[in-house]
Amino acid sequence: MVVWLEGDLGAGKTTLVRGLLRAAGVTGSVRSPTYTLVEVHPVSGLDFYHFDFYRFNQPEDFLDAGLDEYFQGRGICLVEWPDKAVPYLPGADLHLGLRLAKNDSRELECRATSERGRACLIALNAAGCSSSLPPA
Numbered sequence: 600m601v602v603w604l605e606g607d608l609g610a611g612k613t614t615l616v617r618g619l620l621r622a623a624g625v626t627g628s629v630r631s632p633t634y635t636l637v638e639v640h641p642v643s644g645l646d647f648y649h650f651d652f653y654r655f656n657q658p659e660d661f662l663d664a665g666l667d668e669y670f671q672g673r674g675i676c677l678v679e680w681p682d683k684a685v686p687y688l689p690g691a692d693l694h695l696g697l698r699l700a701k702n703d704s705r706e707l708e709c710r711a712t713s714e715r716g717r718a719c720l721i722a723l724n725a726a727g728c729s730s731s732l733p734p735a
């Protein structure tokens with residue numbers, strides 16, 4: 600599963616990942632991967648890989664760092680600043696777009712771009728998240 604987290608500097612991408620990992624059962628600190636490029640969180644029988652490509656100077660940095668291997672396994676890849684690694688970054692199942700809204704709140708737009716991503720949005724909806732589903 601590949602999730603692209605989109606939004607400007609400070610939009611809340613890391614904070615959203617932190618919340619997601621906490622909900623999945625991570626109890627330790629969840630650091631931003633700004634300097635390490637990837638932070639690994641094994642939890643609940645899953646491997647979450649949290650990336651931040653903000654510091655890439657060119658998309659080829661993705662290949663040079665050998666990060667493509669992470670995307671071939673069974674883990675869940677959560678990617679901040681995915682645009683910086685296009686065209687080498689594998690495509691997303693889910694796009695999560697964040698933007699600043701009134702009173703320092705945030706708006707989140709979820710868009711599925713695969714069957715797997717769509718199944719995820721359907722599950723979120725069933726769990727009571729208010730959202731509108733994309734057309735089938």
Ligand SMILES: Nc1ncnc2c1ncn2[C@@H]1O[C@H](COP(=O)(O)OP(=O)(O)OP(=O)(O)O)[C@@H](O)[C@H]1O
Pocket residue numbers: 606607608609610611612613614615679703704705
């Ligand atoms: N949903 C939210 N409601 C209120 N404040 C938030 C929310 N999400 C994030 N923030 C605040 O916004 C600031 C930036 O958040 P965060 O570091 O998650 O952004 P980011 O999108 O990961 O930024 P970057 O592009 O630099 O990685 C933090 O101070 C955080 O506490």
Ligand SMILES: [Mg+2]
Pocket residue numbers: 612613614631651679
């Ligand atoms: Mg961040």
